[in-house]
Amino acid sequence: MKKEIYQNPFFKANPVTVLVLGICSSLAVTVKLEPACVMALSVTFVTGFSSLFASLLRNTIPNRIRIIVQLVLVSLFVILIDQFLKAYAYEVSKQLSVYVGLIITNCIIMGRIEAFALGNKPWPSFVDGIANGLGYGMILVVLAFIRELFGSGTLFGFQVIPQSWYEAGYMNNGLIILPPMALILVGLIIWLQRGIQKDLIEK
Amino acid sequence: MENKEKKGSIFDSTIEAFQSFLRVPDTVTKSGSHVRDCNDLKRVMIIVVVALIPTLLFGIYNIGYQHSIASGTEMGFWQMVWFGFLKILPLYLVSYIVGLGIEFASAQIRGHEVNEGYLVTGMIIPLIVPITTPLWILALAVAFAVIIGKEVFGGTGMNIWNPALIARAFLFFAYPASMSGDKVWVAGVDGYSGATPLADAALGNFSNMPSALDMFLGFIPGCPGETSTVAILIGAAILLFFGVASWKIMLSTVIGALAIGYLCNALAPDTSSYLALPAWEHLIMGGFAFGAVFMATDPVTSAQTETGKWIYGFLIGAFTIILRVFNPGYPEGMMLAILLMNTFAPLIDYCVVQRNIKKRLKRAQINQ
Numbered sequence: 001m002k003k004e005i006y007q008n009p010f011f012k013a014n015p016v017t018v019l020v021l022g023i024c025s026s027l028a029v030t031v032k033l034e035p036a037c038v039m040a041l042s043v044t045f046v047t048g049f050s051s052l053f054a055s056l057l058r059n060t061i062p063n064r065i066r067i068i069v070q071l072v073l074v075s076l077f078v079i080l081i082d083q084f085l086k087a088y089a090y091e092v093s094k095q096l097s098v099y100v101g102l103i104i105t106n107c108i109i110m111g112r113i114e115a116f117a118l119g120n121k122p123w124p125s126f127v128d129g130i131a132n133g134l135g136y137g138m139i140l141v142v143l144a145f146i147r148e149l150f151g152s153g154t155l156f157g158f159q160v161i162p163q164s165w166y167e168a169g170y171m172n173n174g175l176i177i178l179p180p181m182a183l184i185l186v187g188l189i190i191w192l193q194r195g196i197q198k199d200l201i202e203k
Numbered sequence: 204m205e206n207k208e209k210k211g212s213i214f215d216s217t218i219e220a221f222q223s224f225l226r227v228p229d230t231v232t233k234s235g236s237h238v239r240d241c242n243d244l245k246r247v248m249i250i251v252v253v254a255l256i257p258t259l260l261f262g263i264y265n266i267g268y269q270h271s272i273a274s275g276t277e278m279g280f281w282q283m284v285w286f287g288f289l290k291i292l293p294l295y296l297v298s299y300i301v302g303l304g305i306e307f308a309s310a311q312i313r314g315h316e317v318n319e320g321y322l323v324t325g326m327i328i329p330l331i332v333p334i335t336t337p338l339w340i341l342a343l344a345v346a347f348a349v350i351i352g353k354e355v356f357g358g359t360g361m362n363i364w365n366p367a368l369i370a371r372a373f374l375f376f377a378y379p380a381s382m383s384g385d386k387v388w389v390a391g392v393d394g395y396s397g398a399t400p401l402a403d404a405a406l407g408n409f410s411n412m413p414s415a416l417d418m419f420l421g422f423i424p425g426c427p428g429e430t431s432t433v434a435i436l437i438g439a440a441i442l443l444f445f446g447v448a449s450w451k452i453m454l455s456t457v458i459g460a461l462a463i464g465y466l467c468n469a470l471a472p473d474t475s476s477y478l479a480l481p482a483w484e485h486l487i488m489g490g491f492a493f494g495a496v497f498m499a500t501d502p503v504t505s506a507q508t509e510t511g512k513w514i515y516g517f518l519i520g521a522f523t524i525i526l527r528v529f530n531p532g533y534p535e536g537m538m539l540a541i542l543l544m545n546t547f548a549p550l551i552d553y554c555v556v557q558r559n560i561k562k563r564l565k566r567a568q569i570n571q
Contacts, residue, residue: 171337171380174379176377184351
């Protein structure tokens, strides 16, 4: 198996910062670290297994109805995750609310099935799906870390910024909790990445 | 540009910026004929700075005056001015040090020339924030405005939104405790905060509002630059006399506000409703006058076409009143109205230009 399959999604072809997929959920669920981590793991699970099964079925799926078959596959895993979260992590599932169900619309999953799994063997497809899910999750965690730290002064719900700072006049930034600032943060990450990796800059 | 290549030092932009501060270098073109308008960026910027001086001076005096009233201490005229000066000085230092620091650094990195664009932004920002804004928050807002509002788009002249308003919007959304538009803070008096005229009007407490004369002259608490409509009008006269700002935008903003204001008056169910506030009072309340004169007319972010300016200004005035009257969440609508129309200014221009092209095309075909 080629190294690129599991290396590229983290940096060179990151689904969020390079392919600009899955932006909606990365703005919506990154206010706090905990839901962001759960979301990252859920998406990783769904991309991995739906890519795996799409690859297994790739020779039997008629080309004309492949999108609907993919949707059925993806929704199967999304429902599994949704039920799992409701059973074992009810609080987090309530925080994530509709966004667990909306994993089905996450462009990364369909994108990877279309672009990779339908043309490759099951094992590389599975690795590709997992790596893309983790690449997406990585950005989610970075965003949530910044947003929870500066927006609420906490990390995983524990207060990190000492009370004495607040008494000295420090205030939480209310803008960073709002989605527009998350979009700006994504922009800044893309800026940083393009500063490092010059070949991404369009001529 | 030629000089720069010759010197080749890494601090070229910085050196050049100081050498040519507000003045054009005395190098002249050697060959060919060149006609240039003397009204260049440097001159435009310095005229705006001059036009802002009346509001700044009044703002400084008013800080001291409001302190004297709120704290109940007797103060002479010069004492008030000195008090106000000491209060506003740190805001200016932060605004210019942070803003120009980023401006110089980014010009250096990109090899651009540093220009006078930030002079005006840096002058406006302290005028439109509460005088009690903590300095670190102001520094953050300035950095945000310069980097996200301006430099990412390519620097002066390329920004979509007015950078000073971006700084204010940042404060408004990020630290609502230090400015929300419905409360005022008076310098040097702890825990003193009253309702702005806008908040009183929104609650229907018309009797709590200061008299129209006071709001016109500016003897009310508020952000340093926005209280005195008189000082702003002097600034407007300077801008118009030198042809720096567009009279069309100023006039159409006022028309837009009055049109919606009178419409509200006509629809008002009873005299205690916000709808019943006389339309002309909106013009002297809050940041309307300051926004209409200094912010909406920003030549970079406003509409460029002559017809577009009328539409752009009218909608700013109209949205301001709509936001003020119908949205209890935002007592002051001027900032958001201008930012919104900044966003749409290119679209307005596009439509105006397309319409013109179509009109002329039709005329050309008929003549064939």
